[in-house]
Each structure stands twice: as structure tokens, then as C-alpha cells.
Amino acid sequence: xxxxxLFDASCAFCVRTAxxxxxxxxxxxxxxxxxxxEQAVARFGMLPWxxxxxxxxADDGRxxxxxxxxxxxxxxxxxxxxxxxxxxxxxxxxxxxxFFRFVSARRHRLAALVSHAPCAEAACARxxxxxxx
Amino acid sequence: xxxxxxxxxxxxxxxxAVIALVLTIWLARTLFQNGAVFLADVxxxxxxxxxxxxxxxxxxxxxFNFGYxxxxxxSYDAPTVVSAIELLATKLGWxxxxxxxxxxxxxxxxxxxxxxxxxxxLPPPVLPHAQLExxxxxxxxxxxxxxxxxxx
Numbered sequence: 007x008x009x010x011x012l013f014d015a016s017c018a019f020c021v022r023t024a025x026x027x028x029x030x031x032x033x034x035x036x037x038x039x040x041x042x043x044e045q046a047v048a049r050f051g052m053l054p055w056x057x058x059x060x061x062x063x064a065d066d067g068r069x070x071x072x073x074x075x076x077x078x079x080x081x082x083x084x085x086x087x088x089x090x091x092x093x094x095x096x097x098x099x100x101x102x103x104x105f106f107r108f109v110s111a112r113r114h115r116l117a118a119l120v121s122h123a124p125c126a127e128a129a130c131a132r133x134x135x136x137x138x139x
Numbered sequence: 140x141x142x143x144x145x146x147x148x149x150x151x152x153x154x155x156a157v158i159a160l161v162l163t164i165w166l167a168r169t170l171f172q173n174g175a176v177f178l179a180d181v182x183x184x185x186x187x188x189x190x191x192x193x194x195x196x197x198x199x200x201x202x203f204n205f206g207y208x209x210x211x212x213x214s215y216d217a218p219t220v221v222s223a224i225e226l227l228a229t230k231l232g233w234x235x236x237x238x239x240x241x242x243x244x245x246x247x248x249x250x251x252x253x254x255x256x257x258x259x260x261l262p263p264p265v266l267p268h269a270q271l272e273x274x275x276x277x278x279x280x281x282x283x284x285x286x287x288x289x290x291x
Contacts, residue, residue, distance in 0.1 A: 074266070077264060081265075091261060095264075
């Protein structure tokens with residue numbers, strides 16, 4: 007199974023998180039694509055969430071957006087799969103959703119915490135334009 | 140009373156050493172035999188790895204328990220038979236409690252290893268919001284999820 011993770015390349019926090027994601031041990035193949043990337047727009051431009059929210063697309067065509075996509079990213083990793091299963095449980099799902107919305111809404115402000123320089127497009131997008139395992 | 144001849148300390152040490160040795164070996168063998176069942180399930184495709192993990196766990200178990208048993212050995216005095224029995228019981232009590240703790244910790248490790256291996260086969264925990272057609276551009280929407288569950 008391959009999951010394509012479409013993240014917001016205009017936010018340094020998202021780019022850093024995507025880089026972190028690509029460095030983790032995963033149960034599935036992860037392809038990280040900036041949502042603004044030409045290839046991403048060509049393949050997934052019909053998805054209304056593209057660029058607005060985190061989007062995850064499986065190779066069989068299933069699409070997750072927002073907090074569900076966030077849970078899918080955790081599910082993909084060896085170290086966080088159990089956490090993802092718990093986050094999707096009825097008790098924790100509303101909390102996980104609120105957490106994701108909180109972070110997502112402030113992603114550009116969070117960028118200031120992880121990056122010293124403003125996210126120049128070339129510097130951010132370049133290392134993630136290809137597929138990562 | 141002659142202080143040289145009335146100490147039962149050597150007897151306490153002797154009995155303690157024998158019981159500690161037998162107990163630790165018995166527990167380690169139990170752990171080895173039953174742990175093998177768990178690990179064979181987890182590493183079904185790599186039996187040699189299962190065996191290696193099992194052996195290493197047992198080696199750690201031996202090291203910890205013999206080390207702890209040695210540290211527990213030293214006592215100062217056992218002038219009467221009653222005090223010698225009490226001393227022996229206290230030592231064995233501490234030893235048993237520590238063995239039990241180690242044993243449950245090992246069981247927890249087996250449980251963790253197994254649960255982690257099982258997690259590899261778990262399906263996605265959240266429903267998809269949409270389904271893309273495999274060989275076309277058209278997307279058809281799961282209207283229920285689309286309308287209600289997607290965060291804006």
C-alpha cells in the first residue's frame with residue numbers, strides 16, 4: 007500500500023513535519039507531495055480540500071482529509087500505529103479532531119517556532135518533490 | 140554465651156544460596172519455554188530471531204536475579220534458631236518479590252512485542268472521505284462523510 011500525503015508547502019511547520027514523517031519507519035510506502043506542486047494538482051486537483059487541509063490518498067483511490075488524514079499519517083508509522091488506533095476510538099476521536107483543528111488553524115504561526123528563516127519556496131519544496139519510502 | 144559458636148549465619152547463607160539458585164533457574168526455564176510460544180507467533184517467518192530474542196531475555200533475567208540475590212546475601216547476626224529462620228524468610232521474601240517483579244516485566248515485554256507485531260496487520264482506523272476512480276480523473280463522493288465529517 008502506498009499513501010500519498012499532500013501537505014501545505016507554504017507553511018514551514020508542515021514542511022518540517024513532512025520531513026520528519028519521511029524519516030520515520032513506516033508500515034506502508036509514504037509519498038510526500040506539496041499540495042501546491044504541479045504533479046499534485048494534476049493528480050489530485052479535483053479534491054476540494056487540496057491545499058486547504060492535510061490530504062492523504064491511498065493507491066486504491068481512498069481519500070482522507072483533515073483530522074482523518076492526520077490519523078492516517080500516524081497509522082502509517084511503526085511507532086505511532088497504536089496511538090492512531092486509539093485516536094480513532096469513539097472516546098478520543100473528538101479530542102484528536104479538536105487537536106488537529108487547533109494545530110492546523112495555527113500552522114503558519116507555528117512555523118515561527120520551527121524555522122528561523124521565512125520559508126522560501128525553493129528551499130522548502132525541493133527535498134520533498136520526489137517520493138520517499 | 141560464646142559469640143563464636145552461636146551464630147547460625149552460615150546456615151542461613153547456605154540455605155538461602157541453594158533456594159535462590161534453584162528458584163532462579165526454575166523461573167528462567169519456565170520463562171524460556173513459555174516465552175518461546177509467544178515469540179514463535181511474533182517472528183513466525185524468522186524462527187532463529189525468535190530463539191535469539193528469547194535467549195537474550197533469559198540471559199538478562201539470570202544476570203539481574205543472580206546479581207540481586209548476591210546483594211541480598213549479607214547479614215550481620217543470627218544468634219538463635221528463631222532469628223535465623225526470620226532472617227532467612229526476610230531474604231527469601233525480598234528475593235521472591237523481586238523475581239515476581241522481573242517476571243511480570245518480562246511478560247509485559249512479550250505482550251508489547253506481540254501487540255506491535257499484530258499492529259502491522261491492522262486496517263485504517265478512519266473511514267475515507269472520498270473514493271477516486273482507479274483509472275480516471277472522476278471522483279465520486281461519499282456524500283454523507285463529505286457533508287458532515289470533514290473539518291473546515
